[in-house]
Amino acid sequence: MNPLSSLGVGSGVLNYEVIDKLKKVDENAQITPIDKKLQENINKQTELVGLKTMLSTIKNNSKKISDYSSYLQRNATSSDESALKVSVNDGVPTQDITIKVNEIAKNSINEVGLKFSSRDDLFSSADSIMKLHIDGKDYQIKIGSTDTLENIAQKIIDETGGDINASIMKTGVGDSAYSLMINSKQTGSGGNIYFGSTLVSSDIISGALNLADGDFNINMMDSNGVNKTIKVVVSNDNAESKQNASIIKEAILAAMKQDADMANLLENGDISVDISGDGKKLVLNDKRGFGININGAKSDQLFTKKNITEDNTMVGKSPIEAGLITGIITIGDTNLDLSLLTDTRNTKEMNEAAIVSAINEISGYYATITEDGYLAINTNTGEVSIKAGEEHKEALEKIGLESGKFMDWSILAKKMNIKNIQKASNANITYNGVNISRQNNTIDDIASGITLELLSPSTKDINVSIGRNNTNILEEIKAFVEGYNQLIPKLNELTRYDEDTKIAGIFNGVSDIRVIKGSLHRALATASFVDGRYESMIDYGLSFNDDGLLILDESKLQNELTSNPDKVRDFFKGGIVTINGKETETQGIFTLVSKELDNLTTGDSAILKLFEESIKNDDKRLKDDRARNIELINNRYEMMANRFAAYDSQIARANNSFNSLNMMIEQSLADKRKN
Structure with missing residues (x-):
């Protein structure tokens, strides 16, 4: 049995109640003062964190006020923001500009005249190829006889990577409810969409330009299907x-207009002559898809690629x-028995012929x-029909064909009746009297740091x-004043x-x-020496009141700014001044x-950083002292309890002996009284 478990039983006095009272006296004398210091230390740390936060806030304000870039901020106003918006970068020289927006940049907008009752209507009754050209890039959109209006719109977007957008619009009712719009993503002359055949020149040379008769000719199909030669004559010096x-x-346009059958095509947009987006190339287009040929003694100086042919149907x-190919196929309305045209001994070339x-031989x-x-098969009508029975499909495959109806682009283009609603064109402005053209409506390359929309x-x-x-700047100064006026009372x-009252603040002393x-x-x-005299913050709308708080005269500061x-x-920031004829920073x-705030808060050697470390060191020292004192007290009273237990045991034995002797005496006395 643990002797401490019955402490005080023997003596009735040396018990834990006595030990606890004695221990409490020591704890009040040695632990309680440390606990008070620890609580004070926690309060100091808490107040220091709050103080550093306030200093950090006004430091951010003061650094922005003393930052050179803060004084480079600019704003721009336009007298007509419905026509022109202006944004500027920091540091742009202050200035006034006169701008007239003559034309905004436009994209190409084209409407397909062919109408549809539903997005799911078949687009074409026959296979064909839509050729598109935009900004120097050519695209071919394969049109299948099973493609819907929705399919074709998506194909155009996908094949052009979004450079050309095709959207379906509901513009009517019934069979004419839906139409297809084909528009360019980009604005400017580089955004023009060309359908059919397109031929682009090389960069036209600078300098003297002289094209005599026979130097530069263009061959194109006129409105009657006749191939015409357009002779271009030019004489110009040093452009x-x-x-x-x-x-x-x-x-070129002047020469074409001299031919009525070519002039008609120009007027209705079936052919066009344009300038490329960079302004240095010629763009010749036949929307119908017919061939274009360039020739002449100097044509090589103008066009690298000089010919584009009409596609096969x-x-x-x-x-x-x-070898022998067996089977019957139907071309148009005529059946061809391939077994009569080929032989087991025939080469590929013999079968081709x-x-x-x-x-x-087919009409x-x-x-x-x-x-x-x-x-390749073509017809007078621009449409080809090829058929073969199920049992003859293999024969059709052996000559590289497939069943179906095929249509020239020239035929499909006529059915589509593509109308150019808006021609892509450059923006044109007059900037301080200078005429300027750009492909976009956002212009940022006229003057550095100025963007026009x-x-x-x-x-x-x-x-x-x-x-x-x-x-x-004004807002930062107002924020600094507010933060400073919160800091000083704190x-x-x-x-x-x-x-x-003898009450002191936690950081008193x-x-x-x-x-x-x-x-x-x-x-x-x-104070600062400016223009031959010393100036203070009062000259710029700042002053102290009797309590040491800042007062801001906002109107005075605004006027000075x-x-x-x-x-x-x-x-506010500093600069170079001349004092007694000498430049001084x-x-x-x-x-x-x-700088004062940095000295207080920034870096390992900052004043408040070192003070914070000293508080934390005090906290650690106090906690160590508390733990050591508690251990000493506990050890002291554990020893006291052990001693009390020994004394209590001795007293208990003495009491037991006395009790036994007392009983013997009382027994003896009782026996004597009986006798």
Whole structure:
């Protein structure tokens, strides 16, 4: 049995109640004072965190006020924001600009005249190929006889990577409810969409340009299906590439207009002559898809690629095989028995010749072998029909063909009746009297740091004013004043001492905290030599009241920022001043404030950083002292309890012996009384 479990039983006095009372006295004398110091330390850490937060806030304000870039902020105003919006980067020189928006940049908008009752209507009754050209890139959109309007719209978007957008619009009712719009994503002359055949020149050379009769000819199909030669004659001295391209374009148009059958095509948009997006190339287009050919003694100087041919109505998928091919196919309305045209001993070339000859015998049909070795079929009508029974499909495959109806683009284009609603064109503005053209409505390359957003043509000149943006500086100073005026009362509270009540602030007597108020006050009160005289913050709308708080005269500061922005910057930030004929670099009041705040809060050797570490060290030392004292007290009273247990045991034995003797005496006395 643990002897301590029955402590006090023997003596009735040496028990745990006595030990606990004695222990409590020691704890009050040795532990309670430490606990009070620990709580005070926690309060110091809490107040220090709050103080550092307040200092960090005004430091952020002061650094922005003393940052040179803060004085480079600009704003821009437009006298007509419905036509022109302007944005500027920091540091752009303050200035006034006169701008007239003559034209905004436009994209190409084209409406397909062919109407549909539903998005799921078949687009074409026959297979064909839609050829598109935009900004130097060619695309081919395969149109199948099973493709719906929705399919074709998506194909155009996918095949062009979104450069050309195809959207379905509900513009009517019944069978004419839906129409297809084909538009360019980009604006400017580079955004024009060309359908059919397109031929683009090389960059037109700069310098003298002389094209005599026979130097430069264009062959194109007129409105009657007759191939016409357009002879272009030009004589011009020392023009740049863009000017020469424009001159040649006008010469081509003039030559075409002399032929009524070509002039008609120009007027209705079936053929066009344009300038490329960069302004240096010619773009020749035949929307019908017919061929374009360039020739002449100097044509090589203008066009690298000089020929584009009309596509075949139908081209096979694979070469014609050699040997005997059995089966009957139908071309148009004519059946061809391939077993009569081929032989087991025939080479591929022999079979090609026999089949081409047989097709050419069909009225209105023309067959050739392409450079790739595939069978190509054309007709007078622009439409080809090929059929084969189920049992003859293998024969059709052996000559590279497939069943179906095929249609020239020229036929489908006529059915589609594509109308150009809006031609893509460049933006054109007059900028301080200079005429400027760009492909986009967002222009940022005229003057560095100035971005123009064109919204609509303007009816008159627009006045653009670029000035200083003082809003942020003003807001930062207001925020600094507010933060400073919260800091000073807090510092007074933390460092106070009341003689009457003898109540002291938690940092009373702490020099590291007490110096903050004075150092900031001195920095703000620093005078600066400007224009032959010393100036203080009072000259810029700042002053101290009797309580040491800042007062801001916002209107005075605003007036100085507007009328003397450089002086305000130099006083707040610092700059170069001349004193007694010598240039001297000065530090502005907010630069000085920032340095004082850095000295207090920034880096491992900052005043408040070191003070914070000392508080934490005190906390650790106090906790260590508390733990050590508790251990000593516990050990002391454990020893006391053990001693009490020994004394109590001895007293218990003595009491037992006395009790036994007492019983013997009483027994003896009782026996004597009996006798």
